Amino acid sequence: MSKKKRLIILFSAVLCLVVVLVVVAFAKGSHQNAVEKGGDAENKAQTETQSTPSVVTPTPDPSTTVPSATATNSTPETQGDNLTPETASTPFFKNNIIVVNKKHPLPQNWAPGENAEAVTHLRQLIAAAQNSGDSHASHIIEQWSGYRSFATQANLYSNYVASSGAQAANTYSAKPGYSEHQTGLAFDLKDSSGNLYRINDPVYDYSTDWVALHAHEYGFIVRYRDEWTPTTGYVGEPWHLRYLGVETATAVRNSGKTLEEFLGVSGGDYAQ
Numbered sequence: 001m002s003k004k005k006r007l008i009i010l011f012s013a014v015l016c017l018v019v020v021l022v023v024v025a026f027a028k029g030s031h032q033n034a035v036e037k038g039g040d041a042e043n044k045a046q047t048e049t050q051s052t053p054s055v056v057t058p059t060p061d062p063s064t065t066v067p068s069a070t071a072t073n074s075t076p077e078t079q080g081d082n083l084t085p086e087t088a089s090t091p092f093f094k095n096n097i098i099v100v101n102k103k104h105p106l107p108q109n110w111a112p113g114e115n116a117e118a119v120t121h122l123r124q125l126i127a128a129a130q131n132s133g134d135s136h137a138s139h140i141i142e143q144w145s146g147y148r149s150f151a152t153q154a155n156l157y158s159n160y161v162a163s164s165g166a167q168a169a170n171t172y173s174a175k176p177g178y179s180e181h182q183t184g185l186a187f188d189l190k191d192s193s194g195n196l197y198r199i200n201d202p203v204y205d206y207s208t209d210w211v212a213l214h215a216h217e218y219g220f221i222v223r224y225r226d227e228w229t230p231t232t233g234y235v236g237e238p239w240h241l242r243y244l245g246v247e248t249a250t251a252v253r254n255s256g257k258t259l260e261e262f263l264g265v266s267g268g269d270y271a272q
């Protein structure tokens with residue numbers, strides 16, 4: 001074989017090797033590219049998923065218990081179900097609104113006393129009721145049943161259980177730790193005979209009652225109605241007001257919903 005022929009064969013072999021290497025390198029490169037592109041899309045999707053809630057969820061201000069009514073319902077619940085006054089470490093808040101019902105107890109040692117802002121508004125409501133000319137509301141007196149400590153509610157509840165049995169008592173009286181009165185934001189109105197406002201009134205009607213029509217103007221809602229028992233856990237109480245602030249109380253009233261439905265939180269009967 002001539003020297004020239006050997007050089008041509010060697011050159012061809014090298015050329016083939018280079019071509020093969022280039023092809024392999026190209027194939028590898030485009031595959032990696034595709035993987036990277038896929039990875040980018042996933043990262044982007046993750047970034048978007050993570051950033052979305054911070055855009056639409058207003059940051060709650062834990063310093064206030066009476067927030068604006070414009071807060072959305074997207075704030076996570078801060079306390080789960082199945083807690084007891086012994087195991088709950090904090091009250092249950094939704095959209096900065098404290099919620100107490102048969103699913104959401106207060107801690108046993110939660111003792112804020114009567115809320116001063118609520119009392120100021122309550123006095124205004126009572127004054128307006130007394131001047132309303134309404135045959136029932138005008139007899140509301142400036143004495144009410146407001147804040148109750150855990151111990152007070154425990155006494156009250158055990159008296160009700162003793163007199164009418166636990167099953168009946170549970171429909172109108174809260175177990176200790178489950179009373180809205182322990183928040184300092186709930187008030188029972190009384191009339192001039194010392195009875196709870198319109199208790200056992202056969203002609204009572206929420207659609208015409210002065211208190212039910214005007215409470216929100218002073219920042220209150222009538223918390224319990226007979227038709228709301230499946231959600232609230234209690235029979236109707238025309239006398240029981242819950243302070244929410246004018247804006248939120250008006251929004252709740254206009255919604256036609258219970259506080260539980262308005263906030264999207266669980267209610268009804270006790271968990272056990």
Ligand SMILES: [Zn+2]
Nearest residue numbers: 186187188240
């Ligand atoms: Zn009450």
